[in-house]
Amino acid sequence: MNPSNEDDLITRLTRSWTQPSFVRLGLGHDCAALAPLSAKALPVLKTDALVENVHFLRTQSPRQIGHKAVARVLSDFAAAGAQPRALLVALGLPHNFSPAFLIACYAGMQKTAQAFGVALVGGETTRSAELWFCVSGFGLATAKTLCSRKGARPGDSLYVTGTLGGSGSGRHLRFTPRLPESQWLVRYHYPSAMMDLSDGLGKDLPRLALASRVSFRIHQKQLPLSPRTTADHAVNDGEDYELLFTVSKKRSALLEKKWPFKTRLSRIGEIVSSSQSSDSDGLILRGFDHLLPIST
């Protein structure tokens, strides 16, 4: 396989893309266009890049790399309580790329997008020094379901989905974006604030607290640890892609009773007034900084 030019390569990479009926203009045009939205729908937007030697290694599974590129964006839609609808993929292509590897990456993207009812509708290709994918997403929310990092109030309970820590052992390539959980949570108006844990609870929780102008208390013993990890890992490894959200104390018991998913739900602490100090129960909060390269 030796694609002779850009158009040929794009054709090979996107051959399996399906274009659902809500796609009015898709592949092969200057822009993609979608069917009109319902009157109350808020357009929701996200972009995110996956770079080799930072977010993945070329020795890892290309299907999992493609999965991760898409799933990271879907996780951000879950964080916002939004339903993703369509994705675009910009591809940075180094000289020494393998078409077979790329085709497998794109197959991984397509499989994950399709599993969540999301259409891949366009993109762009450019030469670059290293392999990267920049995935841009479009989705929908309503004013009532849209969530953000703002809105946590003193007294709210603090929850996470799933387990934390251990992403480095390959979990960061295989995680499941918490879209059904997020849609359920916002349908019943549980979260007062929500985000996804991409840089680690130790880095992301302070961001939520800052945006909401509150402080927090976490309880080390209540952290849901991934197998073979410590509380320090759970707080600082990063790339958990779990939901972190706050729920009013009044609604907490109902949430825990009604939670319909197999995905674990853990109350890990509570929100307190910003006049108090945040308390991490002895844990040092460092988190993961994406500006530092992977140490291999």
Next chain:
Amino acid sequence: MNPSNEDDLITRLTRSWTQPSFVRLGLGHDCAALAPLSAKALPVLKTDALVENVHFLRTQSPRQIGHKAVARVLSDFAAAGAQPRALLVALGLPHNFSPAFLIACYAGMQKTAQAFGVALVGGETTRSAELWFCVSGFGLATAKTLCSRKGARPGDSLYVTGTLGGSGSGRHLRFTPRLPESQWLVRYHYPSAMMDLSDGLGKDLPRLALASRVSFRIHQKQLPLSPRTTADHAVNDGEDYELLFTVSKKRSALLEKKWPFKTRLSRIGEIVSSSQSSDSDGLILRGFDHLLPIST
């Protein structure tokens, strides 16, 4: 200036971003969200990347580089007859970046976005081997105004805006996206097909013809040449970012009479049936392949 971490850097880069009232969630959240659209509005999406040593050199003006990153995307919205509303910027950041250079790039992006009434609403930052910007755009069209490469019919006249060729001499960093011209054209339903010239007429016109399943004839003497360029340059240099569009023969005279812009309008040929061969009037059509790096 030595931003100590990702959040600090983002704060510095986006300090001047304004968030118009249609932005419901902007900077500092997992996703951006916008106000609901009118009932007939089609969401229009685009992503595009600008990579150093491919689309720009770090020795060039950072404000112009920022301009180009945004203007390329706006040009694609013009191609689709759409109105851009909001942009996201993903940034690939090498170890040896200069914060002052980056701040100037972002100032260039902001200035151009603002000049066209478009809001910068979010983004992402990642470590990478070289500097790149991936700009994703969201805009609006209606079913009546949305344009694509499909729709050119035999007998249609072929037009371009502005002049062609000579982009290498710096024009590729300073071009003006043809949004007002595009909005005027689609309001009066002139184009049967439209695209923007990013890879050169010699490469882009065959793409339009292929999408519309037609052939074309161009007339060398009618090509609007940029100063100090030849017809060969006009066809093959690429990065003109002018509009290429087709108009029914019946409407051509009216278009030329009513054209209200100082921007030059040139009829450069016509569409013929796909049963005929395309005729480039002796010119060799090569165009610009973005997968080849800049030769400096």
